[in-house]
Amino acid sequence: MDPLSAALKIAGSGLEVQSTRLRIVSENIANARSTGDTPGADPYRRKTLTFGAQLDRASGAEMVGVKKLGEDQGKFTEEYDPNNPAANAKGYVKMPNVNMLVEMADMREANRSYDANLQTIKQARDLISSTIDLLKSSS
Amino acid sequence: MQPIQLFALASRQAEWLQVRQQVVTGNIANANTPKYHAKDVSPFQAVLDNSDVGMARTNPAHFSGSEYGDDNDIRVEEAPLNQEVGVQESGNTVGLEEELSKTGDIQREYGLNTALVSSFHRMMLMVVKR
Numbered sequence: 195m196d197p198l199s200a201a202l203k204i205a206g207s208g209l210e211v212q213s214t215r216l217r218i219v220s221e222n223i224a225n226a227r228s229t230g231d232t233p234g235a236d237p238y239r240r241k242t243l244t245f246g247a248q249l250d251r252a253s254g255a256e257m258v259g260v261k262k263l264g265e266d267q268g269k270f271t272e273e274y275d276p277n278n279p280a281a282n283a284k285g286y287v288k289m290p291n292v293n294m295l296v297e298m299a300d301m302r303e304a305n306r307s308y309d310a311n312l313q314t315i316k317q318a319r320d321l322i323s324s325t326i327d328l329l330k331s332s333s
Numbered sequence: 334m335q336p337i338q339l340f341a342l343a344s345r346q347a348e349w350l351q352v353r354q355q356v357v358t359g360n361i362a363n364a365n366t367p368k369y370h371a372k373d374v375s376p377f378q379a380v381l382d383n384s385d386v387g388m389a390r391t392n393p394a395h396f397s398g399s400e401y402g403d404d405n406d407i408r409v410e411e412a413p414l415n416q417e418v419g420v421q422e423s424g425n426t427v428g429l430e431e432e433l434s435k436t437g438d439i440q441r442e443y444g445l446n447t448a449l450v451s452s453f454h455r456m457m458l459m460v461v462k463r
Contacts, residue, residue, distance in 0.1 A: 197351035208362030
């Protein structure tokens with residue numbers, strides 16, 4: 195495979211993992227207040243993901259992929275809310291271990307990486323079209 | 334007198350630039366991958382100088398410049414550590430800004446390359462059309 199098509203493919207894999215990352219971030223933010231529904235039940239557990247470099251055997255290109263989707267094993271915080279269906283005997287409710295600040299920072303970083311990948315796609319496209327323009331101008 | 338091998342040289346450089354673009358894209362895609370080390374290609378000067386000592390590829394998964402024959406020896410190697418970024422907490426050494434500026438360089442050089450080729454081509458046509 196020629197290097198520019200490989201570059202497009204790699205950048206595509208980059209876009210894919212970063213959008214998966216954004217999806218995870220929005221799942222976490224959307225569920226930041228999702229408690230359990232029986233007394234003392236565990237609430238939503240924050241999701242995490244890790245990336246890994248993957249060698250594409252067909253083109254020898256170093257792509258990127260989601261390596262593992264996991265769960266944050268951090269502790270839940272407890273809030274006093276006796277009227278909540280998930281409240282335990284003492285009236286405390288377990289809240290998800292989602293930290294908004296962390297999620298926001300993660301979102302910004304995913305955004306930035308997505309932009310960088312898009313930039314390389316544009317770039318590869320420009321290189322291809324300037325090669326094609328060689329044919330156009332020499333008529 | 335040796336004819337000027339301009340087109341050969343130009344396509345060589347174009348290929349080198351394309352491989353470099355691929356490598357830089359790989360770096361950017363892996364900008365958040367733990368333990369990933371930034372890569373770069375050997376400089377074009379080196380590619381021109383030693384056109385006879387290439388490493389044999391015994392497995393298609395090994396890195397090579399590209400799949401066009403074995404006469405090219407564009408080698409992918411680990412990039413020197415970017416001192417401003419250093420090794421990040423995750424063991425990653427990609428500096429996004431540096432990679433983006435590399436893509437800018439590639440774009441400019443590629444533009445120069447294609448412009449030169451087309452102008453030489455025009456010159457040849459001028460001669461032929463007389």
